[in-house]
Amino acid sequence: MHTLQRRAVLSLTAAGASLLTAACAGTRPDAAPDEAGPDAAALLRGTGDLGVVIERAQGALTVVSTTERRAIGRVPGLGDLSHASVVFSRDARYAYVFGRDGAATRVDLLTRRITHRVMQAGNSIGGAISDDGSLVVAQNYTPGGIKVLDAATLELLADVPAAMPGGERSRVVGLADLPQRRFIYSLFDAGAICIADCSNPRQPRVTTLPDIGKQPYDALLSPDGRTYIAGLFGEDGLAMVDMWAPRLQVRRILGGYGRGEQPLPVYKMPHLRGWAIAGRHAYLPAVGRREVLVVDTTTWEEVGRIPVAGQPVFVMARPDGRQVWVNFAVPDYHRVQVIDTPSRQVVATLEPGKAVLHMEFTPRGEAVWISCRDSNLVQVYDTHTLQPQASLAVDAPSGIFFTARAQRMGF
Amino acid sequence: MHTLQRRAVLSLTAAGASLLTAACAGTRPDAAPDEAGPDAAALLRGTGDLGVVIERAQGALTVVSTTERRAIGRVPGLGDLSHASVVFSRDARYAYVFGRDGAATRVDLLTRRITHRVMQAGNSIGGAISDDGSLVVAQNYTPGGIKVLDAATLELLADVPAAMPGGERSRVVGLADLPQRRFIYSLFDAGAICIADCSNPRQPRVTTLPDIGKQPYDALLSPDGRTYIAGLFGEDGLAMVDMWAPRLQVRRILGGYGRGEQPLPVYKMPHLRGWAIAGRHAYLPAVGRREVLVVDTTTWEEVGRIPVAGQPVFVMARPDGRQVWVNFAVPDYHRVQVIDTPSRQVVATLEPGKAVLHMEFTPRGEAVWISCRDSNLVQVYDTHTLQPQASLAVDAPSGIFFTARAQRMGF
Numbered sequence: 001m002h003t004l005q006r007r008a009v010l011s012l013t014a015a016g017a018s019l020l021t022a023a024c025a026g027t028r029p030d031a032a033p034d035e036a037g038p039d040a041a042a043l044l045r046g047t048g049d050l051g052v053v054i055e056r057a058q059g060a061l062t063v064v065s066t067t068e069r070r071a072i073g074r075v076p077g078l079g080d081l082s083h084a085s086v087v088f089s090r091d092a093r094y095a096y097v098f099g100r101d102g103a104a105t106r107v108d109l110l111t112r113r114i115t116h117r118v119m120q121a122g123n124s125i126g127g128a129i130s131d132d133g134s135l136v137v138a139q140n141y142t143p144g145g146i147k148v149l150d151a152a153t154l155e156l157l158a159d160v161p162a163a164m165p166g167g168e169r170s171r172v173v174g175l176a177d178l179p180q181r182r183f184i185y186s187l188f189d190a191g192a193i194c195i196a197d198c199s200n201p202r203q204p205r206v207t208t209l210p211d212i213g214k215q216p217y218d219a220l221l222s223p224d225g226r227t228y229i230a231g232l233f234g235e236d237g238l239a240m241v242d243m244w245a246p247r248l249q250v251r252r253i254l255g256g257y258g259r260g261e262q263p264l265p266v267y268k269m270p271h272l273r274g275w276a277i278a279g280r281h282a283y284l285p286a287v288g289r290r291e292v293l294v295v296d297t298t299t300w301e302e303v304g305r306i307p308v309a310g311q312p313v314f315v316m317a318r319p320d321g322r323q324v325w326v327n328f329a330v331p332d333y334h335r336v337q338v339i340d341t342p343s344r345q346v347v348a349t350l351e352p353g354k355a356v357l358h359m360e361f362t363p364r365g366e367a368v369w370i371s372c373r374d375s376n377l378v379q380v381y382d383t384h385t386l387q388p389q390a391s392l393a394v395d396a397p398s399g400i401f402f403t404a405r406a407q408r409m410g411f
Numbered sequence: 412m413h414t415l416q417r418r419a420v421l422s423l424t425a426a427g428a429s430l431l432t433a434a435c436a437g438t439r440p441d442a443a444p445d446e447a448g449p450d451a452a453a454l455l456r457g458t459g460d461l462g463v464v465i466e467r468a469q470g471a472l473t474v475v476s477t478t479e480r481r482a483i484g485r486v487p488g489l490g491d492l493s494h495a496s497v498v499f500s501r502d503a504r505y506a507y508v509f510g511r512d513g514a515a516t517r518v519d520l521l522t523r524r525i526t527h528r529v530m531q532a533g534n535s536i537g538g539a540i541s542d543d544g545s546l547v548v549a550q551n552y553t554p555g556g557i558k559v560l561d562a563a564t565l566e567l568l569a570d571v572p573a574a575m576p577g578g579e580r581s582r583v584v585g586l587a588d589l590p591q592r593r594f595i596y597s598l599f600d601a602g603a604i605c606i607a608d609c610s611n612p613r614q615p616r617v618t619t620l621p622d623i624g625k626q627p628y629d630a631l632l633s634p635d636g637r638t639y640i641a642g643l644f645g646e647d648g649l650a651m652v653d654m655w656a657p658r659l660q661v662r663r664i665l666g667g668y669g670r671g672e673q674p675l676p677v678y679k680m681p682h683l684r685g686w687a688i689a690g691r692h693a694y695l696p697a698v699g700r701r702e703v704l705v706v707d708t709t710t711w712e713e714v715g716r717i718p719v720a721g722q723p724v725f726v727m728a729r730p731d732g733r734q735v736w737v738n739f740a741v742p743d744y745h746r747v748q749v750i751d752t753p754s755r756q757v758v759a760t761l762e763p764g765k766a767v768l769h770m771e772f773t774p775r776g777e778a779v780w781i782s783c784r785d786s787n788l789v790q791v792y793d794t795h796t797l798q799p800q801a802s803l804a805v806d807a808p809s810g811i812f813f814t815a816r817a818q819r820m821g822f
Contacts, residue, residue, distance in 0.1 A: 043451075046505070048458055068503075089457065091461075092458065092459025097552065126570070180795050224731045226731070298691075322635070344459045363501075364818065378540070
């Protein structure tokens with residue numbers, strides 16, 4: 001049973017969406033000493049080099065500084081973070097945490113307190129923030145659809161169901177922000193791509209592009225916001241939309257890459273995001289295959305594939321595009337491989353720890369942080385020398401998110 | 412007499428480099444009310460949406476919030492800012508201000524205080540910060556060369572003269588950071604490009620590429636850090652280096668674009684920087700001509716030119732590359748033009764105020780801030796609707812710099 005199916009089963013046990021109290025500041029039962037005091041002078045700092053690490057078992061965040069390469073605080077009380085994603089306010093002070101259980105939580109990175117928290121759905125898969133920072137949107141499995149929330153208060157502004165012809169709802173995946181308070185996402189069960197214009201946030205207008213292919217499982221927006229690509233789980237290929245075209249239409253790409261040629265087991269769904277694009281090429285995980293696909297972003301045709309050590313989960317370009325780092329599904333998830341993009345060769349295989357779940361580059365790419373869940377470690381590497389720089393003890397770390405994401409589209 | 416020549420004359424009147432006191436915190440004779448108190452709680456804020464505007468006549472900074480679209484404070488006492496540039500610490504808390512008079516000043520954006528200030532040269536043209544945030548480097552006209560400073564203290568770590576064969580020194584232009592604490596710059600008087608490896612900051616190792624062409628006047632590093640391009644004032648064309656090549660060498664590009672075909676007067680030197688690159692093309696100001704050159708970044712050949720309303724000074728791509736905004740030298744500097752990149756057409760001509768000197772996009776490109784020196788205004792526009800969003804009263808504003816630059820190479 002692949003991850004999306006398992007998630008759907010799990011979601012049946014979740015309670016329906018409900019609104020919790022909106023202001024939870026102060027409820028921090030196990031606050032660490034450095035978080036306890038209201039000594040604002042001690043908390044005064046820049047936020048451009050901060051980040052958070054998800055503690056997936058504890059339902060907590062570890063707040064980190066990429067300059068000091070250490071944890072500076074911890075925020076518990078975030079619920080089920082077995083799958084979690086984070087976006088940041090445009091001032092890089094607040095993290096919006098979207099938990100598996102449908103909670104959306106706004107965390108102040110400076111005071112390390114929860115400022116607002118709502119249960120916006122029963123089963124959620126992530127969120128996004130509008131270009132102007134005024135709206136956050138959650139993408140939900142149960143009930144299938146998106147919710148538009150006020151970024152300052154988490155007040156619900158609009159509920160947009162992902163309705164299908166029969167009346168059921170589709171799960172939503174692949175959410176990304178577009179300019180002018182618009183959002184784009186895909187419908188796993190309906191095989192469609194939707195664009196929600198939230199310029200009037202209480203009355204979003206939704207445009208639906210149908211028949212994109214079977215089971216879009218995740219998607220990416222190119223760093224310039226021009227190209228949206230949804231990966232398909234149910235068949236070969238991906239679905240692409242040029243957002244700059246006068247008339248929006250879906251184009252199928254990479255139709256024969258091999259997803260469908262054999263019934264390969266898939267041990268973990270790969271993730272897509274704008275980090276796949278490096279210069280003129282996109283580097284995409286081949287679902288079910290031990291390969292990275294290299295795609296020309298002019299023609300959107302495959303121009304190569306790179307054999308790797310396992311089924312790729314995250315295929316992430318260093319910000320300068322000179323390297324692509326890859327981690328893998330079980331049973332190969334103790335390894336990370338580094339691809340040199342000009343030569344398309346794997347130039348290094350690292351073993352940072354047990355159960356590597358995620359990686360995040362510092363904004364200028366000089367370092368990468370890698371979460372090793374079963375080693376309870378976050379490992380920091382110099383991306384040029386490939387030497388370890390630091391090691392942080394974190395309980396069952398999964399996602400790592402740095403505040404520089406606030407400055408980017410599609411993150 | 413073009414600007415560089417005029418600057419060289421002016422520099423003769425400047426005093427030699429000298430070290431001032433290193434800690435000037437508290438010396439703020441005309442601090443505004445909101446800067447005066449040590450109330451740290453009131454100062455607690457994220458720094459991802461901050462920026463500074465140079466008050467060129469007053470020698471001061473106006474500190475702004477791009478979320479609130481207003482000034483949040485002011486920092487005087489910065490000396491001669493008739494030409495000034497700014498880089499930011501990687502936590503986005505501190506601005507490093509490089510003044511025309513050779514001063515380097517570190518300003519705390521949260522407390523709006525000067526923390527450190529040194530006279531590092533007699534005549535300076537800007538600075539850069541290393542990828543790891545540990546070093547700042549100034550590029551100087553007098554004495555010609557670069558100075559390497561500790562980013563935390565502004566202590567001088569190394570003085571690297573730009574020596575020429577005859578013993579004189581060359582003025583330095585076009586400084587940019589490269590990965591691994593390296594910096595690249597051009598020698599106006601020597602016609603050379605230098606790379607200083609400051610991984611051992613007290614003993615930089617300099618590699619010089621000679622014979623690049625006459626009078627490089629400024630340069631850009633592509634956003635991926637791969638391509639360095641120096642514009643030439645003394646002849647047609649530009650000099651390019653591929654930083655990823657196994658052996659560094661200079662290639663001449665755009666040799667016949669027309670700089671040299673007629674002795675056109677140049678009213679203001681254009682500025683180059685990574686913002687010139689939008690997707691697959693670079694948009695470059697044609698020195699002395701009322702044109703923007705469009706260059707294919709694969710072949711580095713000209714593929715078009717766009718007639719504009721005057722001699723372009725800044726030619727800046729919106730972060731998504733969909734638009735390029737252009738301002739102009741006197742007498743056309745009351746206008747700003749907007750180019751739509753897919754069609755290469757000028758789609759709008761704005762008149763934001765008198766003497767438009769600079770523009771800066773918010774990191775995700777939804778807004779642009781434009782300084783109008785002789786109107787004493789900074790105008791903020793929505794880049795999609797082209798409608799004004801805000802107007803800030805600032806005394807003789809010139810350069811505008813947002814903290815998101817901290818997250819980028821070559822800025």
